[in-house]
Every structure is written in C-alpha cells, then in structure tokens.
Amino acid sequence: MLRYLLEKEFKQFFRNPFLPRLVVIFPLTALLIFPLAANFDIENINLSVVDQDKSPFSKSLVQKIQASGYFRISNVSSNFQQALASVESDESDIILEIPPNFEKNLVREMRASLMISANAVNGVKGGLGTAYLSGIISDFNTNIRMQLTQNYNRLKVPNLEILPLYKYNPQLLYEVFMVPALMVMVLAMVCGFLPALNIVNEKEQGTLEQMNVTPVSKFTLILSKLLPYWVFGYVVLTVCIGVALFVWGLLPLGNLAVIYLFVTLFVLGFSGFGLVVSNYAANTQQAMFMIFFFVLSFIFLSGLYTPVANMPDWAQLISNISPLKYIIEVLRMVYLKGSGVQDLLPQLVALVGFATFFNGWAVLSYRKRG
Amino acid sequence: MIFTQKEFYHIIRDRWTMMMLVALPVLMIILFGFGITTEIKNSQFAILDLSRDVATQGIVNRLEASDYFTLEGYVTNTSQIESVFREGKIGLLVIFGQDFYEQLVRTGEAQIQLIADGTDPNTASTLVSYATSIIRGYQQELTASDQQGVPYQILPEVKLLYNPTMEGAYNTVPGVIGMILILICAMMTSVSITKEKEMGTMEVILVSPMPPLLIILSKVIPYFTISIINLTTVLLLSVFALNVPIVGSLWLLVFISLVYIIVSLALGLLISSVVEKQLVALLISAMGLILPIVMLSGLMFPVENMPIALQVVAQFIPAKWYIVAVKNVMIKGLGFSSILKEFMVLSGMGLIILTISLKKFKIRLE
Amino acid sequence: MSVIVAKNLTKRFGQFVAVDNISFEIEKGEIFGFLGANGAGKTTAMRMLCGLSLPSAGKGTVAGFDIEKQSEEVKAHIGYMSQKFAMYEDLKVWENLRLYAGIYGVPHKEIMPKIDQLLENLGFTSKKNTMVSALPLGWKQKLSFSAAIFHQPEIVFLDEPTGGVDPSTRRRFWELIYQAAEQGITVFVTTHYMDEAEYCNRVSIMVDGKIEVKSFYQAESMDQVFQKLARKAKRNSD
Numbered sequence: 001m002l003r004y005l006l007e008k009e010f011k012q013f014f015r016n017p018f019l020p021r022l023v024v025i026f027p028l029t030a031l032l033i034f035p036l037a038a039n040f041d042i043e044n045i046n047l048s049v050v051d052q053d054k055s056p057f058s059k060s061l062v063q064k065i066q067a068s069g070y071f072r073i074s075n076v077s078s079n080f081q082q083a084l085a086s087v088e089s090d091e092s093d094i095i096l097e098i099p100p101n102f103e104k105n106l107v108r109e110m111r112a113s114l115m116i117s118a119n120a121v122n123g124v125k126g127g128l129g130t131a132y133l134s135g136i137i138s139d140f141n142t143n144i145r146m147q148l149t150q151n152y153n154r155l156k157v158p159n160l161e162i163l164p165l166y167k168y169n170p171q172l173l174y175e176v177f178m179v180p181a182l183m184v185m186v187l188a189m190v191c192g193f194l195p196a197l198n199i200v201n202e203k204e205q206g207t208l209e210q211m212n213v214t215p216v217s218k219f220t221l222i223l224s225k226l227l228p229y230w231v232f233g234y235v236v237l238t239v240c241i242g243v244a245l246f247v248w249g250l251l252p253l254g255n256l257a258v259i260y261l262f263v264t265l266f267v268l269g270f271s272g273f274g275l276v277v278s279n280y281a282a283n284t285q286q287a288m289f290m291i292f293f294f295v296l297s298f299i300f301l302s303g304l305y306t307p308v309a310n311m312p313d314w315a316q317l318i319s320n321i322s323p324l325k326y327i328i329e330v331l332r333m334v335y336l337k338g339s340g341v342q343d344l345l346p347q348l349v350a351l352v353g354f355a356t357f358f359n360g361w362a363v364l365s366y367r368k369r370g
Numbered sequence: 371m372i373f374t375q376k377e378f379y380h381i382i383r384d385r386w387t388m389m390m391l392v393a394l395p396v397l398m399i400i401l402f403g404f405g406i407t408t409e410i411k412n413s414q415f416a417i418l419d420l421s422r423d424v425a426t427q428g429i430v431n432r433l434e435a436s437d438y439f440t441l442e443g444y445v446t447n448t449s450q451i452e453s454v455f456r457e458g459k460i461g462l463l464v465i466f467g468q469d470f471y472e473q474l475v476r477t478g479e480a481q482i483q484l485i486a487d488g489t490d491p492n493t494a495s496t497l498v499s500y501a502t503s504i505i506r507g508y509q510q511e512l513t514a515s516d517q518q519g520v521p522y523q524i525l526p527e528v529k530l531l532y533n534p535t536m537e538g539a540y541n542t543v544p545g546v547i548g549m550i551l552i553l554i555c556a557m558m559t560s561v562s563i564t565k566e567k568e569m570g571t572m573e574v575i576l577v578s579p580m581p582p583l584l585i586i587l588s589k590v591i592p593y594f595t596i597s598i599i600n601l602t603t604v605l606l607l608s609v610f611a612l613n614v615p616i617v618g619s620l621w622l623l624v625f626i627s628l629v630y631i632i633v634s635l636a637l638g639l640l641i642s643s644v645v646e647k648q649l650v651a652l653l654i655s656a657m658g659l660i661l662p663i664v665m666l667s668g669l670m671f672p673v674e675n676m677p678i679a680l681q682v683v684a685q686f687i688p689a690k691w692y693i694v695a696v697k698n699v700m701i702k703g704l705g706f707s708s709i710l711k712e713f714m715v716l717s718g719m720g721l722i723i724l725t726i727s728l729k730k731f732k733i734r735l736e
Numbered sequence: 737m738s739v740i741v742a743k744n745l746t747k748r749f750g751q752f753v754a755v756d757n758i759s760f761e762i763e764k765g766e767i768f769g770f771l772g773a774n775g776a777g778k779t780t781a782m783r784m785l786c787g788l789s790l791p792s793a794g795k796g797t798v799a800g801f802d803i804e805k806q807s808e809e810v811k812a813h814i815g816y817m818s819q820k821f822a823m824y825e826d827l828k829v830w831e832n833l834r835l836y837a838g839i840y841g842v843p844h845k846e847i848m849p850k851i852d853q854l855l856e857n858l859g860f861t862s863k864k865n866t867m868v869s870a871l872p873l874g875w876k877q878k879l880s881f882s883a884a885i886f887h888q889p890e891i892v893f894l895d896e897p898t899g900g901v902d903p904s905t906r907r908r909f910w911e912l913i914y915q916a917a918e919q920g921i922t923v924f925v926t927t928h929y930m931d932e933a934e935y936c937n938r939v940s941i942m943v944d945g946k947i948e949v950k951s952f953y954q955a956e957s958m959d960q961v962f963q964k965l966a967r968k969a970k971r972n973s974d
Binding site for chain 2: 030043087090110112113115120122131138144162165176296318319339
C-alpha cells in the first residue's frame with residue numbers, strides 16, 4: 001500500500017507549481033543572502049564630535065579616534081543640542097563632547113573631563129561603542145602622560161599588554177557563525193512546515209476522510225506523508241552544504257557523515273512535530289499559526305541569533321525543549337570545531353529523544369475516527 | 371454590515387483560532403522580549419594561571435566581580451585548552467604566563483593572553499572588549515597605587531541615552547511588535563481570502579450586488595479589529611511586564627501603528643488577489659514577509675551593517691520603517707517631526723499596495 | 737442474511753443528540769435509502785457504520801464485523817463515497833483509481849487492465865489522462881463512485897452522492913448504482929431527494945436523529961410520507 005501512497009505524494013509534489021522550486025530556491029537564497037544580513041560587527045560607529053576646545057590635544061584625540069577604524073565622524077557640531085539632534089535622526093550613534101579648556105585643565109590641573117553620550121536603544125551597540133571609545137581615550141591619555149612626564153621616571157608606569165586570540169574563527173567572520181545555523185532553519189521550514197500543511201490541506205479537502213475509511217493503517221499513512229519530506233530534507237541539506245562550500249568557502253572540519261546522521265535524526269523529529277500540529281489543527285489557518293508560533297519560538301530560543309547562555313534562566317530552561325538548539329550546536333561544532341560523535345553524545349540523546357517523542361505522539365494522536 | 375458580521379462569526383466561532391490570534395502574540399512578546407538578548411551577563415570563563423601571584427589574583431577578582439563574567443574554574447596546563455573549548459562550556463580563557471607580577475614590577479610590562487571562542491564572533495569580541503576594559507581598569511589602579519594620584523588624567527563621563535540600564539528589550543520590542551502585526555494582518559487576511567477562493571464561496575460573494583470595495587472591507591475589518599486588540603495587549607505587556615516605557619506620545623505611537631496595520635492588511639490583500647491557493651498564500655507570506663522581516667528589517671541585525679544591496683532591499687520592507695518610527699516615539703520620546711519620513715514612506719507604500727490590489731480584485735470581477 | 741445491523745445506535749456531541757437510538761437491519765444485495773432533511777443525522781449514522789465515528793451507545797455490525805471493535809476489518813469490506821468530493825484534484829483520472837485500487841489491495845498486475853475496462857464501460861477512456869480538477873461535477877461523482885466500488889466491496893456507503901447536479905445526471909448516476917447492486921454489492925445511500933428514494937428497494941426516514949418511518953417498502957407514494965414527516969420536524973434544515 002505504501003508504494004501507491006508514495007507514488008501519489010511524489011506526483012502531487014512535483015505537479016505543484018510552487019513546492020519543487022521552493023525546495024531548491026529557498027535554501028539557496030536563504031544561505032546566500034541571510035549571512036550577509038546577519039552582521040553584528042560593530043564597525044563604522046557614527047560619531048558626532050562637539051569640540052569646544054579646539055586645542056592641539058583635542059584635535060589629536062579626534063584624529064586618533066578616526067584612525068582607529070571603529071569610528072566614522074558623521075557630524076561635527078558646535079553644541080550638544082545640535083549633536084543630540086543628529087542622534088535623534090540616527091545620523092550619529094555616539095556624541096563625544098570636549099569641553100572648553102580641555103587642554104588647559106589637563107596640563108594645569110592634571111585633570112580634564114570629557115563627555116560621551118551614546119544612543120543605547122540598542123544596548124549592545126551603545127555599550128560596545130563606549131567601551132571602544134573609552135579604550136582609545138585611555139590610550140591617548142597614556143601617550144599624553146608619557147609626553148608630559150618625560151622628565152619623571154616613566155618606567156614606573158606599568159603596562160599590561162593584552163593579546164586576544166579567537167579560537168575556531170580567528171578573523172571573527174560572522175558568516176562562519178550563521179551559515180551552519182541557517183541550514184537548520186531552512187531544514188526546519190521545509191521538513192516541519194510542508195508535511196503539516198499537506199495534511200491539513202487534505203483535511204480541508206475531505207480527502208483525508210476518504211483515506212480514513214480505507215483499510216490503510218495510520219502508521220502507513222503517516223509514513224507516506226513523512227518519507228517524501230525526509231528525501232527533500234536531504235536535497236535541502238545537500239544544496240546548503242554546496243552553497244556553504246562554494247559561496248562561503250566553508251567545509252566542515254569534522255566528518256560530513258556525522259552531519260548527515262544528525263540531520264536525519266533532526267528531520268525525523270521535526271517532521272513528527274509538524275504532524276502533531278496537523279493532528280490538532282482543524283484548518284490551514286490554525287496549523288500555520290501554531291507552526292509559526294512554535295518555529296519562531298524554537299528558532300529564537302535555539303541560539304541561532306543570540307547565544308543561549310545570554311538568556312535569562314527560565315528562557316534557558318525552555319530552550320532545552322527546542323530541537324533546533326541541539327542540531328544547531330551539532331552543526332556549529334562539526335563545522336567549526338571538528339567535533340565527532342563522541343563529543344556530541346548529549347545532542348545525540350536529545351535528538352533521538354525528540355524523534356521518538358514527536359513521532360510517538362503523532363501516531364497516538366492521529367485518529368482515524370472521532 | 372452583514373458580510374463583516376459573517377467574517378467575525380467565522381473567527382469567533384472557531385474558538386481555537388480566536389484563542390491563538392489573541393494569546394500567541396502575548397506569548398511571543400514575553401518570550402522574545404525576555405529571551406532575545408544580546409547582552410552578556412555571567413559568561414563563564416576559565417583561567418590558566420602559571421603565576422598565581424598578587425597581580426593575577428587581582429585581575430581574576432576584578433573579572434569575577436563584574437556582572438559580565440562568572441568563573442568556571444582553573445585550567446592547570448596548556449593541553450587542557452583544546453578540550454575546554456570543545457566542550458563549549460566557556461567563552462573566554464584568560465592566560466597569565468610565569469612570574470607575571472615580577473615581570474610587571476621589574477620591566478613595567480607583562481602580557482595577558484585572552485582566548486575567546488570565535489564560533490560566535492559577536493559574543494567573542496564583546497567578551498574580549500569587556501575583559502580588556504576590566505584589565506585596563508586594574509592597570510589604572512596599579513598606577514594609582516604606585517604613585518600618589520595619577521597625573522594628567524582624562525576622565526570620560528559616560529552617559530547612555532534613552533536606555534541607561536542597557537535593557538535588551540528596548541531594542542527587541544519595537545521589532546517584535548512589527549513582526550506580530552504583519553503576522554496577524556498580512557498572513558491571516560491573505561490565507562482567509564484564499565481559503566474562500568479555494569472553497570468557492572468567494573465567487574458567491576463576488577456575484578452578489580455588493581460593491582467590491584465593501585467586500586474587501588468586510589474581509590479586512592475583523593482582522594483590523596484583532597490587530598488593534600493585539601497592539602493594545604502587546605503595548606501593555608511591554609510597559610508593565612518588560613518595563614519598556616512609552617516615553618513619547620502614546621497617541622502618536624498608536625497613530626503610526628495604525629498606518630502600519632493598514633499597510634500590512636493591504637499586503638495581505640495583494641497576496642490574496644494574486645494567489646489562488648491557501649498553501650501558496652501561506653508560503654509567500656512566510657518566506658516573502660516574515661523571514662525578510664526577521665532578517666532584514668533591523669529586528670535582529672542592524673541595517674547599517676548590511677552590504678549596500680541588502681540595505682537597498684531593506685528600504686522596501688515596511689517593518690523597517692515602522693521599527694525606526696516606534697523606536698523614535700516609544701523609546702527616544704521624539705515628536706511627529708522625527709517620524710515624518712517614516713510616516714510618508716509607510717503611507718506611500720500603503721497607497722500603492724492598496725491601489726494595485728483593488729485593481730486586481732476588480733479585474734477578477736469582470 | 738443481514739449485512740448491516742444497527743441496534744440502538746446513538747451519537748451525542750455534548751448535549752446535542754445527533755443520532756438517537758436507531759435500529760435497523762439491511763439484507764445483502766439491497767439498495768437501502770436513508771432519507772431525511774439536512775441535519776437529520778443521516779451522515780453521522782453513516783459515519784458510525786463506516787468506522788469514522790465512535791458510537792456513544794448501541795451496537796452495530798457491518799459485513800459481520802463489530803463497528804466499534806473491528807472498525808479496520810469493516811473498512812476492508814466497504815467502499816465509501818463522501819458528500820464532499822474527495823478525489824485528488826491534482827491527480828489524473830487513472831492515477832486516482834490506481835491509488836484507491838492499490839490501497840484496497842487489488843493485485844498490482846490487475847490494476848491497470850481493470851482501470852482500462854472500467855473507463856471503457858463508463859465511456860470515459862478519452863479522459864483517462866485528464867486532471868480530475870478539470871472534470872465536470874457529474875463526472876467527478878461517477879468517478880468517485882467507481883473508485884469506491886473498484887475493489888468489489890460487500891457494501892458501499894454513499895453519502896448524498898448526487899448533490900448539486902441536475903435530475904438527468906442523477907438518473908445516469910443511479911444506473912451505475914443498479915449495475916453495482918446487480919453484482920451483489922449492498923448499497924447504503926443517504927439522500928434528501930425524494931425522487932431518489934423511489935429508486936431504492938427500501939427506505940428509512942430520519943427526522944431529528946430518530947428513525948420515524950421504519951424500513952417500508954415502496955408502497956405509499958413517497959410524497960405523502962415525506963410531507964407528513966416534514967410537518968413534524970423541529971430541527972432547522974442546515
């Protein structure tokens with residue numbers, strides 16, 4: 001029986017004007033475009049300078065900031081109000097205000113103050129921007145002090161040299177971080193969404209009821225719905241791996257077979273999840289809304305964008321029930337760290353658990369009669 | 371209006387759908403408002419300290435005392451570095467060489483190595499810069515204790531505008547509102563209209579003597595109402611649960627939201643006027659609306675960091691403009707003049723989309 | 737020998753009693769009509785017999801199998817055509833037939849020849865490769881019916897099989913039903929068309945979930961019976 005049902009599913013799939021293209025085009029565009037968009041790098045912070053001192057010191061400070069590469073001077077104002085207006089219009093992110101007599105105060109009174117006002121609507125950007133700026137000012141301060149204290153024993157000022165090193169991703173390329181996770185997002189969409197929508201659509205059309213009066217067992221029926229999407233899952237994954245290699249130059253440090261193994265488990269589990277939703281949804285609108293809610297929640301809680309470790313404790317707890325979290329960890333670890341199955345045992349257990357749980361639930365909750 | 375009533379009945383009778391339309395946005399704002407955060411708090415770090423002297427202890431204490439870091443433990447030799455990172459438990463490893471303090475005193479220079487897990491470049495660079503500034507602070511302290519008072523000191527006063535405590539929710543809430551409204555308005559409308567097309571009931575309504583404009587209105591008004599309910603609950607939640615204040619005028623915020631809702635509904639209409647099948651309507655709204663909003667609108671990633679081509683694309687996403695407007699009014703507390711551009715762009719988009727979809731609807735009639 | 741037996745079958749949805757304590761027996765080879773207005777409970781009764789819906793109370797057997805405990809065995813011995821047209825619109829005519837034949841376990845080698853035979857009998861060979869979505873409603877119904885009896889079931893259940901088509905198309909559809917009955921297939925058909933009731937060997941009339949007229953053979957004029965009952969009915973149609 002399975003054979004006839006599969007024949008039907010594949011025919012319907014390929015006859016659909018939309019779906020076959022989706023399975024190829026969606027992963028392609030997602031992996032081509034989204035890594036470009038997903039860029040948290042804080043570069044080119046727009047700085048508004050209010051230099052009321054106009055002294056050699058203040059000028060050389062501004063030059064030093066400009067030379068750092070992090071900042072772009074987008075606005076030069078003569079007072080704070082003007083500068084604030086440029087922040088309000090998003091022309092600038094940070095205001096550096098150098099008060100009058102800055103140089104004079106520094107030389108005569110050994111102290112001078114500066115004002116940094118950062119737009120902190122985006123807390124990270126505001127925080128990092130001020131941290132960079134403070135760092136540059138501190139360096140500048142050290143230089144100035146050296147100049148001014150040349151007569152003193154300047155060896156006594158201790159200097160700590162900090163050498164940062166970034167493991168696994170020395171150049172801190174953002175796409176290295178995003179690409180493996182985006183693969184998961186695409187897989188979740190194709191393998192979770194499509195089978196659920198397919199079933200709900202048959203519910204609405206009444207064809208599912210027709211199936212329910214046949215002797216087809218629910219196990220066979222469910223299998224016939226899922227099998228095609230497992231196949232498409234591999235197509236999607238292969239397209240993704242291709243794009244990662246040829247466009248982003250990313251090849252997993254670990255074994256490709258490990259990736260296929262874990263993706264199989266994930267796809268099994270996630271398509272089961274889609275089925276559970278379709279069993280409870282009465283129509284497409286409901287199914288879609290439920291899936292959207294769950295998929296978005298799963299994605300946001302999976303660490304795709306923001307590290308799970310940064311979340312509040314309760315959110316971290318919830319994130320444990322997101323299958324996406326585990327598979328994203330797996331892909332990142334295999335791609336970047338070269339981890340093998342032995343490093344990924346917790347994830348293996350979790351994904352096997354999800355697959356059993358969701359598919360078990362799907363079979364149990366499927367009712368041939370009400 | 372009988373048809374509007376009918377549409378309301380559809381939604382209200384369907385208790386499940388009703389519940390979802392009202393409850394899910396609530397869950398979303400809570401989940402995302404609290405959950406999505408790029409702030410670093412209590413990040414686990416480890417130490418490889420070959421000196422174990424006053425200076426290294428001083429630095430470790432300072433790192434530990436900050437909100438950013440929590441000490442996971444000590445690594446005893448270099449061979450463990452690899453495995454510590456592989457397990458993925460720590461984000462940062464601080465390495466002090468031998469005779470750290472002695473060197474510092476004798477030569478005035480000492481080296482500290484920071485190794486960060488670069489898998490997540492954002493977290494890595496943030497951790498490194500936080501650690502750096504903490505170490506610099508310690509250095510200042512050393513200087514200060516060495517000599518009485520540091521000469522020639524520049525003291526920066528830092529002021530964080532709009533969001534002094536750097537709450538992540540200030541940045542995510544406007545984006546999440548933009549996403550929820552599109553989800554309800556554009557997606558739900560397009561799916562419900564295409565459903566009627568699929569079922570054939572649309573034709574029955576279309577052949578009735580009702581003018582097409584009224585038919586469209588009757589389909590749209592219930593979703594308009596629901597999105598206003600959603601807007602209210604979401605705003606209430608962000609103020610009272612997430613503590614994101616509405617600094618500017620509430621009415622201005624509501625006004626610009628209404629404009630955005632209308633644009634979203636128009637988008638829903640446009641999709642349903644072009645598409646015949648529910649499934650296609652759904653996929654188009656999912657892949658064509660929701661994903662771009664998540665990725666390109668500035669909800670997650672700052673638009674100004676994107677390559678020029680994508681920045682251009684982002685200009686066509688209504689949510690991008692709406693998010694800027696909400697940030698300006700709600701968080702910065704600015705007036706109408708600050709969102710004039712956003713208002714113009716959104717109304718322009720709304721007008722164009724509405725005109726096209728109305729035309730398409732009429733063609734179907736003839 | 738009774739192929740369908742219903743004893744005190746009842747179906748409740750919350751407070752609402754859709755089918756109220758109905759009992760009847762149907763003999764092999766009969767064309768049994770189940771009449772009643774929309775909402776009288778005909779479809780619910782039929783869905784219980786087909787194993788699509790669990791009875792709230794009462795017993796029933798179909799083809800000798802208990803509808804409550806052996807619903808899967810029941811399904812292997814019946815054909816079903818629902819009120820809603822339920823062929824796959826995006827499959828061709830022969831593909832739909834092949835699907836259902838395969839599901840009901842018709843041996844692989846026999847399927848294609850049987851399909852060709854069937855289409856020829858129906859005068860439908862030219863439409864073999866047509867997408868079902870492109871067929872007129874009358875033909876869709878014939879196709880549905882043919883698919884439902886393709887595996888030679890003992891009983892075929894037809895739920896309002898001819899809704900929405902004109903009387904002459906309906907008459908041609910009934911010719912197919914008679915052909916099936918001649919092959920020994922018991923036909924259980926629900927309808928609200930009075931003229932169709934006249935085609936049945938025996939009819940029961942359902943009103944408000946109860947059987948009001950028990951299994952009379954075509955004696956009185958159908959019209960008289962129907963009008964008598966219609967006056968008593970309390971449920972709104974629809």
